[in-house]
Amino acid sequence: MNSSSVTLLASGNSLGAYIPAMHLNTYLQDRGVRTDVYVLENLYHEEIRCKINSTKKAFHADFSVALMGHKMAKPVDSSLNEAEVQLLLDAWIRDGVSHFAVFTGFWLPVLERYKAIAPSSLDFQLIRLDVCDTPSFKVHRSLYPDYDNVWLYEPSRLYPNYYIASNEKEVLPYAQRDGRILIHGGGWGIGTYASTIAELRQCGYLLDVIVYDPSEVEEDDGSTRYFGTEASWNPWSRDAQGRHSFPPMNQYVREDGILRAIPLRDYSAYTSLMRNCTAIISKPGGATLNDSLSYGIPFVMLEPFGHHELQNSNYWESCGFGIRFAEWKALDYSEQHLEEIYRRLLEQRSKINHLGRKTHAAENSSYV
Incomplete structure (x- = not known):
C-alpha cells in the first residue's frame, strides 16, 4: 500500500x-x-x-x-x-x-x-x-x-x-504471568461463558471475567475480578476530538451489595490483563483467535457461534493453539497442557x- x-x-x-x-x-x-x-x-x-x-x-x-x-x-x-x-x-x-x-x-x-x-x-x-x-x-x-x-x-x-x-511487543513469558484466566463472551457477551465461572472458581482458579452488564458482577470473593465496557459507550460514537476510540473499560467491585465502577487508565490496561493471563475462555470468534496469537494466550474454546466459529475452533485445535473446554475439563483442567499450547503459540508468533x-x-x- x-x-x-x-x-x-x-x-x-x-x-x-x-x-x-x-x-x-x-x-x-x-x-x-x-x-x-x-x-x-x-x-x-x-x-x-x-x-x-x-x-x-x-x-x-x-x-x-x-x-x-x-x-x-x-x-x-x-x-x-x-x-x-x-x-x-x-x-x-x-x-x-x-x-x-x-x-x-x-x-x-x-x-x-x-x-x-x-x-x-x-x-x-x-x-x-x-x-x-x-x-x-x-x-x-x-x-x-x-x-x-x-x-x-x-x-x-x-x-x-x-x-x-x-x-509489536514481545509475548510475555509464561512463568512471569500472574496465573489468572480471562473469561468473556465476545463483544455481545454471548455463548456459554457464564456457566464456566463457578466451575473454575471451585477449582481454585483466579478469574478475570468480562461482563456484558454490571448486574452480572457478584459479591467480591477476593479472587474473581470483573471488568466491562462503559455502558454509555458505543462503537459508532466519536470522542471529543471527533475520532473513534477503543472502548473505555471499568473494573467492577461489589462489596456488601454496593457496586463500584473503577475506570481503567486506558485500553492498554485491558490488553495488559490479556498479556498476563494464562488462558482465555470464550467462544472461538476471529478477534479472540487474534488475541490468542498476538499475546501468546492458550485458548480454551466454548460452543461456537455459527459455522465460521466452528471452523475457527477446528483450525485452532488443529494448529495446537487451543483446546475445547470439555476436553480440557476431561484433562482435569491441566495447567501443563496450557503451557504446552503456549509454547506452540510462542513459536508461531516468532515466525510471522x-x-x-x-x-x-x-x-x-x-x-x-
Whole structure:
C-alpha cells in the first residue's frame, strides 16, 4: 500500500470487526501513517441504529436467539441512509482516498459505488479475521473475489499468516504471568461463558471475567475480578476530538451489595490483563483467535457461534493453539497442557509479521 494514508472501514455491530481495526489504526499512526476510521453504523438510518442495543440484549440473554439471528444475516443496504452514504462518497472523492483496509463485508456495496466514480486506481484489502466466510462476507460472495482478500488464517496451512495488535511487543513469558484466566463472551457477551465461572472458581482458579452488564458482577470473593465496557459507550460514537476510540473499560467491585465502577487508565490496561493471563475462555470468534496469537494466550474454546466459529475452533485445535473446554475439563483442567499450547503459540508468533507491515509498506524499510 502507498504510504500516504490508510482508511480503515470497521463495524460497531460486532467488536470483533471493530477492535482489530482500532489496533491496526494505533499501529499505523505510531509509524507516522495518516489514518481515518469509519464505522458502518454511522451510515444507518437512526431508527435502525437505535435497535442494535436491543438486539444485543436479546442475543446476550438467549444464545439460541443469537444463533437464529446469525443464520438470518442479510445485506444491510436497506439500513443505509442514502444521504449519509452520498456525503461519505463525496468526501472520499474530494480527499482522493484510495487505500482501504476493510474489516467487514457489509461495506462492499458502498465500495462498489466508490469504484464506479473514483478517478484514480484503488487499493482495497479485505481483512479476513476468520478461517472462512463470516455472514458479512457470505452475503456478498459475488463481490469479494474482485478484491484483495487478506486471510490471517488459511485452512490449507496449519500456521497463521499475520497477527494484529497495537504494537509489536514481545509475548510475555509464561512463568512471569500472574496465573489468572480471562473469561468473556465476545463483544455481545454471548455463548456459554457464564456457566464456566463457578466451575473454575471451585477449582481454585483466579478469574478475570468480562461482563456484558454490571448486574452480572457478584459479591467480591477476593479472587474473581470483573471488568466491562462503559455502558454509555458505543462503537459508532466519536470522542471529543471527533475520532473513534477503543472502548473505555471499568473494573467492577461489589462489596456488601454496593457496586463500584473503577475506570481503567486506558485500553492498554485491558490488553495488559490479556498479556498476563494464562488462558482465555470464550467462544472461538476471529478477534479472540487474534488475541490468542498476538499475546501468546492458550485458548480454551466454548460452543461456537455459527459455522465460521466452528471452523475457527477446528483450525485452532488443529494448529495446537487451543483446546475445547470439555476436553480440557476431561484433562482435569491441566495447567501443563496450557503451557504446552503456549509454547506452540510462542513459536508461531516468532515466525510471522504484524499485519500492519503488509497493510502499509512504510518508507522505512524496517517495516516493509
